[in-house]
Amino acid sequence: MRKISFILISTIIAFSFLLSACGSAATAAPASTTAPVATEVSGPTAAPTAAPLSGNISISGAFALYPMMTVWAADFTKLNPNVQFDVQGGGAGKGMTDTLSGAVDIGMISRKITSAEEGKGAFWVAVTKDAVFPVVSAQNPVAADIIAKGISQDAFNKIFITGEYKTWGDVVGKPSVKDLIHVYTRSDSAGSADTWAQFCGGKVQADILTAAIGVNGEPALVDTVSKDPLGISYSNLNSVFDATSGKLVAGALVPPIDANKNGTADPDEYFQTKADAVSAVASGKYPSPPSRFEYLATKGKPTGLTLAFINWILTDGQQYLDAAGYVPLTPDQQSESLAKLK
Secondary structure: OHHHHHHHHHHHHHHHHHHHHHHHHHOOOOOOOOOOOOOOOOOOOOOOOOOOOOEEEEEEEOOOOHHHHHHHHHHHHHHOOOEEEEEEEEOHHHHHHHHHHOOOOEEEEOOOOOHHHHHOOEEEEEEEEEEEEEEEEOOOOOHHHHHHHOEOHHHHHHHHOOOOOOEHHHHHOOOOOOOEOEEEEEOOOOHHHHHHHHHOOOOOHHHOOOOOEEEOOHHHHHHHHHOOOOEEEEEEHHHHEOOOOOEEOOOEEOOOEOOOOOOOOOHHHOOOEHHHHHHHHHHOOOOOOOEEEEEEEEEOOOOHHHHHHHHHHHOHHHHHHHHHOOEOOOHHHHHHHHHHHO
16 A cells, blocks of 8 residues: 555656646747857867967077067967977077977078978978168268268178278278278078178178178177177177167167169168168068078978967967067968968
8 A cells, every 4th residue: 555655646746747847848938039159069060179278389590580489489378378488599500400400399590491401301481571781880980981872782792702892991982091891790500691691692601701700699799890890790680779769779880781873872771770670671672682581490390389389470470570670471471381381
């Protein structure tokens, strides 16, 4: 009897739940016409959820790209707090050597990548554009003549490559000026040196005057020339101009390049601010070379975190270039680099 009562009670309870459910369904509101909130769906058509980026990226190379890379690394880390960077300068030669040896994930290269390097596995994409500028001391004994007349490409060849011009009087056409020219160059393998040598006569760094005084690293080179009234060299745009003020580094003067060979330094050939220099490079008014692309190189096509970072540089990362004194890629150049990564 007790067993039958238990079964009867259970049946009544179950029947009550069923009626309740039917009543709820009968009084439910009509379906909304707005789009539903997306939820995770299983199966072959489900969109994958990207895992948070994490890991370490090591980078070395060109001083020309080093300031920009520190900006990129900092902003990428803000978006991806679990990604850590180790960014070092050292010159384009060191960047390529470190990349090919596997010592770093990415090399910063401020010159064209050679076929020999490609044969060893170097993969590269252009990420921005800047330029190399001549530099002398503001205390140069013929500074006024240089500013007024500029220096021609042929004259730079005779200063840096052949050594035919030995005095500052030779440079400005004043035989009475006997002050000797002190030529400085990079002692380490540098993209700026290759670019400048190419401008001076289609040469490479090794062709720069053997009597030139070697200085290691971009900052030291600019500082040395600025303090020597008879000195002359070349340097990256962001080393010649101060990052904070946008003016020339104290003691430095950028000689106008007399590109049109008219014997006069035209207003668009003489630069005293970073903004003017960047504008000339971006518009193509500044000669190429010494304007040039900046590249990132990896050992083989990049994958994983390294690929994600380079893709970001070529898309969202381009917005930071103007403020840092670099020239963004054009849409076509940007598309070309992105397509190469696929």
